[in-house]
Amino acid sequence: MVELQGIPVSPGVAIGPALVLDAAGYRIPRSLLAADEVDAEFARLRDAVDRVSNRLESNRLETSAVAGEHTGDIFAAQLQMLHDPRLQAELRRRIQEEHQSAAYAVSRVLHNYAEALRKLDNPLLADRAEDVLDIEKQLLFCLGAVSESRLLDLDEAVIILSHVLTPSETANLDRRYVRGFCTETGGPGGHTAIVAKGLELPAVVGIGNFLDQVGNRIKVIVDGDRGRVILDPDAETLASYKKRLKARRSLTAKLSELRDLPAETIDGTPLRLSANIEFPHETTTCLERGADGIGLYRTEFLYLSSAEEPSEEDHYQAYSQVVREMDGRPVVIRTLDLGADKMGHRPLAEHEHNPFLGLRSIRLSLRNLDLFRPQLRAILRAAVHGDIRVMFPLITTLAEFRQARMLLNVVAEDLEESGTPHRSNIPVGMMVEVPAAVMMLDRFVEEVDFLSIGTNDLAQYTLAVDRSNEYVADLYQSSDPAVLRLIARCVEVAKEHDRPLSICGEMSSNPARALLLMGMGVRHLSVPPSSLLRVKKAIRSVSIGQCEQMAQRVMQLEAARDVDLYLLDRLGEYVPELIVT
């Protein structure tokens, strides 16, 4: 049994057999050979090399016949790579001397070459890395180590173990079979984490190097509550986790009874409780759990989860579906928040040294109007079907907000002129995610219809921590007193100017932090569907006075850790049912 500690990003417990993916998503058994298996393994490699060689040769002949000798030469070069004496010597050494399995040796050696080619400052050669990886894939296929499609051919429940999972890979996980995942990299506020939460997949990220300790199929427990991953658990541990899994299920059943009850404190202070979604189909869960509306619809996932760039019609269909299903409840659409760790189909910004300080989000939208315009048109068109509101992300300066709003007006005029059905009198808000916007908020409130604080980015930019950087991810805490002070300032300004304010970051999904925000005067939270009932349960268990007391006490603390410990303590006192052990 091995216990690993990482960062919990999506709650819950999952138990199942491991499916280990390498960086490119192939399965590589990282097994070592017994001494008497070495010769047979090397023979297997020789056989695989011969088969791939034959295939490349016939590719070369066919392609030359169809497209000319020059094009066919691509395969000649691949053949040359396959038979490269250095490559073959290294494979032989790894198998015969280090007793590595052929598949593992192939994967490591070819990846190293591909990596070396990628690093060259020469695009033509960097592209050859693909050829090298293609050879790897074919060899692994012949060795029976991979199936041609990676995550698409699952036929049993698994836990995914990987160096990294991108948001789109996570979004495309087959939920029928994938029970949870853990990755070596990643941080608490990354978008993979958000997607995992949306899919309600227990997940632990930022574990550091551990994949070389794992073989496929060994039993794994993912503890998404405490950030723990247990490999090959002993009977006692397994039994205790199975018990927890059962306890969680019964808690879920109990919470579902709260569905139609209002989110209000014991003494009747109401809270608007909305949901954050990435995909239209999530509205079903939101309604099942009694959400008051959609407080944050993250539209960029339309980009990240489809093979092609979405058209205006795709946007329109998605938004219409959401607003129709929410049946009169407000739906706040956030415009594209691409860039940094969320890239779409075309390279919108290349080689940024600090992508989180770079061309992302509203900045990227304003520079790529061919991307932005169809979305704005779709939003206004879908608004005829219900209560749609729009907000712009990462607004830093007044000029940015004005520019975005003006573009919305222009788009509305276009729709008007062409006689396309639409509705343009929708509320226009901004996300407060940059300290600069907080400092200038008294000016912003004169122009915006509503405010929504994105605590993930606000924490990242306040604390100068790249939340996806595993080296500093532990410094990223949305409960840091500095962040709390900025939030307090926003609440104050919003109140003064009578502007609706909500909090839609991950912060509000934590029941204890939700109570704190309530105590700070926030009356509208938007949380992932998975947290709706837990937050509601917490709110319904306290008085507003207790929340305010918590807030007063917390504002005297100095560190995120102290804040969280104190909050956890109070939660245990007021809502012990929610503390899952």
Add this chain to the structure above:
Amino acid sequence: MSKALCRTVVVSNPQGLHARPADLLVRMANQFESVIQIGRGGEMVDCKSILSLLTLGAALGTELTLSAEGNDAETAIESIEQFFQRGFDEADDTQSAPARAGSDEVRETDPTSPA
């Protein structure tokens, strides 16, 4: 023991030492039994290994050291040097004239003497 021959060659085709010329270079090197090495900055790689050649990342104008050791070293080094001078025969598209970067920069050196 036979003495290693050593020369400096220059990459003279616009696209540099990419996959196709590297493939041809390996095939040419394989016709000789001599040990042939190529590289720069003291880092020499096997000229019969295409992956090693590609990872040199040699672009247009890159100066490379070429060495050959063995019975047919002389012929080997001549052939390869000429192949560099002809711009790896990549003339199909535009430039058919051999690149100029050749002969006056080529010198024969004794590898034991400091470069």
